[in-house]
Amino acid sequence: MAATTHHHNPDVNYINEFKGIGSWLTSLDHKRIGLMYMISVLTFFLFGGIAALGIRLELFSPGQTVMTADQYNQFMTYHGAIMVFMVIVPGIPAILGNFFLPIHVGAKDVAFPRLNLLSWYVFMVGALMGIATLFMHKVDTGWTFYTPYSIKTSGAATMMVVAAFIMGMSSILTGLNFIATVHKLRCPGMTMYRMPLFVWAIYSTAILQLLATPVLGITLLLLAAERILGVGIFDPALGGDPVLFQHFFWFYSHPAVYIMILPAMGVVSELIAAFSRKTIFGYTAIAYSSLGIAAVSFFVWGHHMYVSGQSETAGIVFSFLTMLVGVPTAIKMFNWLATLYRGSISFQSPMLFALGFLFLFMIGGVTGIMLATLAVDVHFHDTYFVVAHFHYVMVGGTLMALMGGFYYWFPKMFGKMYNEGLARVTFVFIFIGFNVTFFPQFILGAMGMPRRYFDYIPAYESLNKISTVGSWLIGIGFLISLYVIIDGLLRGKKAPANPWGAKTLEWQVPSPPPHTNFHHDPVVTAGPYEYR
Amino acid sequence: MMWMNVARAQSLMPTRGTEVASQVSNLYSFLLIVSFIASAILIGGMIFFAWKYKRKTDNDKTPYISHSTALEFLWSFIPLVIFLGVFVWGWYVYHQMRDMPKDALEIHVVGKQWAWETQYKSGVKASNLVVAPIDTDVKLIMSSNDVIHSFYVPSFRIKQDVVPGRYTALWFKANKLGEFHIFCTEYCGTQHSGMIGTMKIVSREDYDRWLEEESKVGLLPLAERGAKVFQVKACASCHSVSDAVVKVGPSLWQRFGHEEETSSGEKVMFDENYIRESVLNPNAKIVKGFPSNVMPSFQGQLSEVEMAALIEYLKGLK
Known part of the structure; x- marks a missing residue:
């Protein structure tokens, strides 16, 4: 080790130091595992995206057009299950978190590299089991697996549920690894308050992954047991309670919403600081608001159930607590805005995605407050208003941040620059396409169109047509992104160590980084955003 | 005031059929305005x-502004007050x-895959239809036959x-008098989006007259009574009767007296006994090309007279 530390060859990096497919599949390097996650998640994203385009195509006109009602229900189930369990939950933490969290805290790797590799394998086993159900009797329960429908359906729901359980195990392992890494592997001088906000966000997410995911696991196992063994936990015909399933499910799946969005907030904090060349405003407030959101998110699950038959009192308590989550979220929005103030703002593609995030997340946020409001939610619950809201948060938020983060760190990950002009074009298509697709859905929801509808009354037709056209624009945007990635990998110019002039540690090492991340053990003497 | 009107136009919510609906719309308008601001x-x-x-320039200098306690307090506190106000109003x-x-x-409503059945105290039954008088407190007591459904009247x-x-x-x-949509808003399988009913609000007199007429169904000719059974049991959700279009199950139009091929390949005559068997035990002989385990059994739900009426009705579908 001493030899490589003192006489390092600048052309040797984590990609080319070891060769062959075997060196990847057995690699304990967090960077390589991050890339393996990237390839898998992007592949699943393609599947989920095709299902989304299929859904929108069928809804272009009322009545049966390109698929039957059963096929539609399968499309909407696979779209939801793939996008949630295989794309957005693992997305930012497992790809960008794996790659950058250790470097951000000045570590050579995560705390448990073998566990890290195991979590990728466990994820792949779960994901492939989920995909395998496509070749069995396709699942039509929706990604929420609500009982008793999920017990009665003839689809391969048991297999899908076990697949989600296994992917949950992977999520737990990843979370555990990140928590240990943050606490035990920070380099000399890297205090908690010198960590980039991305690390704070991933750390808060990891706590949620560790504490909430087991509940999902238990719930899904109970559901599988009920399907296989006929144990009467949720099926009223056997003396069970179907609403109990909803409580269990959302006890995980609401924190999971923050598992999906907190990492995105971390990425956006990095992007806004870097492209404003300015220290982040209210570092402590942003860091603690992540933890605050994580904590409160455990106590708001019942806002998914205002009309489920739970008591009026429960509805009131959950509405109140949900309003409280709005506060740390608002704090973050204002802090990002204040960071822009008197900055030196450049509009390179990652920043465009970050600003796009602020715009879309604002709309996602205010509509979230509307849905938290009891009386208004009774009207909006399970309508397209909810569909639009969570797409503004999950896609407008998480996916925009993932794209922005991806362009931001692409030079570091691959040592190549991509075509900046084309990358901006992708932003224009995705941003405009997104709004064209999902803004009309708010209006459809206000008009009363329920979600998961294969067919609809004629009054909803024109807005559905607009929405479908928007989905094509998003599709084109992602196709161009794919081209930008491939073009950058094949023909990109060599990337300098720090193309953006950013201050966090990953930009102080070569692009791509060496196998051990740092040629010299780093010592940190200042915060992550010292632009002065 | 102009703001209020703009927000109303923006909201595009359906017609308001109750006082509560107006209150929800007002709260929504307020939320829209605050959100715009x-x-x-x-x-x-x-x-x-x-x-x-x-x-x-690439060498721009930016000021080092780390935080401002006063500002941060303000933008935490003001949203908190607004959120809590909205919470109380919503409550x-x-x-x-x-x-x-x-x-x-009181009207009893039963949700089933894929229809709404309503039952009145007088014994009158209807399907995918709730008839109720205007300016009267109406309570729906609801349960489900199979999976979770959700009863939603947007207006x-x-x-x-x-x-x-x-x-x-x-x-x-x-x-407000008139007909309003009833949607199912909890995903319940194949025909979830087809589970649409009508909420018909009529005057007190029309309501009494309707109940009266419905209770006389027993005196109708057999085929007309069969049509009623067909409607009340929501057979039309899955079977068409005026053309050969396939909804979920096979069309019943012009089938009586014809041979059907079943999924096992054998031929079966579409006659009184086949109808009876298919209603009571739907999986016994499935028409070729249709999946089994879709149609629920109506065992114990039809009297012999109703069954005869239903068969008479199907005979007449020409």
Whole structure:
């Protein structure tokens, strides 16, 4: 080790130091595992995206057009299950978190590299089991697996549920690894308050992954047991309670919403600081608001159930607590805005995605407050208003941040620059396409169109047509992104160590980084955003 | 005031059929206005800063502003106050929705895959139709036959899950005559989006007259009575009767007296006994090309007279 530390060859990096497919599949390097996650998640994203385009195509006109009602229900189930369990939950933490969290805290790797590799394998086993159900009797329960429908359906729901359980195990392992890494592997001088906000966000997410995911696991196992063994936990015909399933499910799946969005907030904090060349405003407030959101998110699950038959009192308590989550979220929005103030703002593609995030997340946020409001939610619950809201948060938020983060760190990950002009074009298509697709859905929801509808009354037709056209624009945007990635990998110019002039540690090492991340053990003497 | 009108036009909610619906719309309008203002501040601010502080040279110096306690307190506290105000307002309206009136007219509703069945105290039954008098407190007592459904009337802004194994309830007091949509808003399988019913609000007199007419169904000719059974049991959700279009199950139009090929390949005559068997034990002989385990059994739900009426009705579908 001493030899490589003192006489390092600048052309040797984590990609080319070891060769062959075997060196990847057995690699304990967090960077390589991050890339393996990237390839898998992007592949699943393609599947989920095709299902989304299929859904929108069928809804272009009322009545049966390109698929039957059963096929539609399968499309909407696979779209939801793939996008949630295989794309957005693992997305930012497992790809960008794996790659950058250790470097951000000045570590050579995560705390448990073998566990890290195991979590990728466990994820792949779960994901492939989920995909395998496509070749069995396709699942039509929706990604929420609500009982008793999920017990009665003839689809391969048991297999899908076990697949989600296994992917949950992977999520737990990843979370555990990140928590240990943050606490035990920070380099000399890297205090908690010198960590980039991305690390704070991933750390808060990891706590949620560790504490909430087991509940999902238990719930899904109970559901599988009920399907296989006929144990009467949720099926009223056997003396069970179907609403109990909803409580269990959302006890995980609401924190999971923050598992999906907190990492995105971390990425956006990095992007806004870097492209404003300015220290982040209210570092402590942003860091603690992540933890605050994580904590409160455990106590708001019942806002998914205002009309489920739970008591009026429960509805009131959950509405109140949900309003409280709005506060740390608002704090973050204002802090990002204040960071822009008197900055030196450049509009390179990652920043465009970050600003796009602020715009879309604002709309996602205010509509979230509307849905938290009891009386208004009774009207909006399970309508397209909810569909639009969570797409503004999950896609407008998480996916925009993932794209922005991806362009931001692409030079570091691959040592190549991509075509900046084309990358901006992708932003224009995705941003405009997104709004064209999902803004009309708010209006459809206000008009009363329920979600998961294969067919609809004629009054909803024109807005559905607009929405479908928007989905094509998003599709084109992602196709161009794919081209930008491939073009950058094949023909990109060599990337300098720090193309953006950013201050966090990953930009102080070569692009791509060496196998051990740092040629010299780093010592940190200042915060992550010292632009002065 | 102009703001209020703009917001109303923006909201595009369906007609308001109850007082509660008006209250929900008002709260929604308020939320829209506050949201527009908040978005104008944040998104407007973002666009303004992006334009004003655009990078000029690569060596721009930026000030080191780490935080401002006063500002941060303000932008935590003001949203908190607004959120709590909205919470209380939402609670107030929600309480009216959930506070069941005493002495209301009670109608029983059963959700099933994929129809709404209503039953009145007098014994009158209807399917995918709730007829109720105007300006009267009406309480719906609801349950489900199979999976969870959700009873939703957009114009009344009311919604309640209909859960197997327990009763849930809804109430409304309509202040507008007319017909309004009933949607199912909890995903319940193949025909989820086809589970559409009609909420018909009529005058007190029309309501009494309708109940009276419906209770005379027993005196109708057999085929007409069969048509009624067909409607009440919501057979039409899955079987068409006026053309050969396939909904979920096979069309029943012009089938009587013809041979059908079953999924096992054998031929079966579409006659009285085949109809009877298919109603009571639907999986016994499935028409070729259709899946089994889709149609529920109606064992014990039809009297012999009703069964005869139903067969008579199917005979006449020409």
